[in-house]
Amino acid sequence: MSTRLTAREMMFCPRRLGTLMALLCFSLGCVPFSGQSEAPDLVWGIRGISSGRFQKPRAIAIDAHDRLYIVDMTARIQVFDVDGHFLRSWHTPESANGRPSGLTIDRQGRLLVADTHYYQMLVYDSEGNPIPEANIGGTLGHGPGEFGFVTDAVEDSQGNFYIAEYGDFDRIQKFSPEGEFLLEWGSPGEEPGQFRRPQNLEIDAEDRIWVVDACNHRVQVFDTEGKLLNCWGQEGSQPGELYYPYDLALDGQGHIYICEYGNHRVQKFTLEGKSLGCWGSQGREPGKLNNPWALARDSQGRLHVLDSNNHRVQRIIF
Numbered sequence: 001m002s003t004r005l006t007a008r009e010m011m012f013c014p015r016r017l018g019t020l021m022a023l024l025c026f027s028l029g030c031v032p033f034s035g036q037s038e039a040p041d042l043v044w045g046i047r048g049i050s051s052g053r054f055q056k057p058r059a060i061a062i063d064a065h066d067r068l069y070i071v072d073m074t075a076r077i078q079v080f081d082v083d084g085h086f087l088r089s090w091h092t093p094e095s096a097n098g099r100p101s102g103l104t105i106d107r108q109g110r111l112l113v114a115d116t117h118y119y120q121m122l123v124y125d126s127e128g129n130p131i132p133e134a135n136i137g138g139t140l141g142h143g144p145g146e147f148g149f150v151t152d153a154v155e156d157s158q159g160n161f162y163i164a165e166y167g168d169f170d171r172i173q174k175f176s177p178e179g180e181f182l183l184e185w186g187s188p189g190e191e192p193g194q195f196r197r198p199q200n201l202e203i204d205a206e207d208r209i210w211v212v213d214a215c216n217h218r219v220q221v222f223d224t225e226g227k228l229l230n231c232w233g234q235e236g237s238q239p240g241e242l243y244y245p246y247d248l249a250l251d252g253q254g255h256i257y258i259c260e261y262g263n264h265r266v267q268k269f270t271l272e273g274k275s276l277g278c279w280g281s282q283g284r285e286p287g288k289l290n291n292p293w294a295l296a297r298d299s300q301g302r303l304h305v306l307d308s309n310n311h312r313v314q315r316i317i318f
Contacts, residue, residue, distance in 0.1 A: 043286045044084035045312030052086035054311040061103035062296040075099045090128035102152035112153045119147040144181040154201045170195040185226030192231045200247045212245040232273030240275035247294040264289040
């Protein structure tokens with residue numbers, strides 16, 4: 001049986017919502033994206049634990065074929081096509097201590113899973129088959145190759161892995177393609193180069209590591225040796241400010257999109273931190289968000305936003 005919402009259930013019409021969302025955005029002090037629709041392009045998902053439904057989805061990744069990988073609070077990793085049709089699913093091995101909070105597709109098309117409360121990065125192929133020899137971590141601790149609560153993992157152009165963690169740790173560790181520890185940087189704090197929950201990572205074409213430093217309400221950028229290149233953002237709800245940024249996506253065209261858990265919105269910036277517009281506000285209707293955790297950008301430039309506490313996905317065009 002299909003788990004997609006019907007048109008009646010979604011109660012959603014892009015043309016009618018366009019004007020409403022524009023007025024809403026201006027009333028919040030946000031500037032809509034020029035020439036683009038303010039209404040969601042697609043809304044799908046419903047609360048539940050059966051296939052195709054969600055229980056607070058919290059991380060998303062998208063592969064070269066525009067397949068969406070989404071993990072929720074049941075520790076299920078579900079795979080969907082770009083329009084939200086369910087394809088398959090599997091569970092991580094253990095989840096009693098907590099659920100994964102980060103997903104990334106590496107250069108080989110494998111899924112990297114931040115198995116947060118088991119202090120490790122898990123690796124799967126696109127069909128959900130585990131690749132245990134590629135896993136990194138699994139031991140709680142401060143030492144090289146040990147972890148606190150793992151939040152995300154990414155791979156650079158040379159095949160090196162960068163794994164972020166928070167708790168008493170708040171750092172990023174770098175590993176070789178073979179999983180050997182190479183270096184680390186960061187510590188708990190508010191100074192540039194320090195972190196308060198580095199929640200998500202992204203690597204650009206020049207191998208710069210972009211970090212949403214969630215509880216410091218900012219973005220930090222590093223080179224592959226951990227040298228700080230840029231740091232911007234401040235706490236607040238006005239355009240250009242951030243409140244618990246949880247995820248980011250680069251478009252390769254000089255823009256960065258940031259999902260703000262605390263501000264219930266997505267905000268678009270230049271790479272230097274100038275706000276270009278925002279989308280969303282707190283609520284349950286299509287076009288509104290309730291503590292969004294993550295987002296992913298597909299091959300057509302559309303953003304798929306995990307509307308976590310509404311247990312759904314909204315696709316938007318900026």
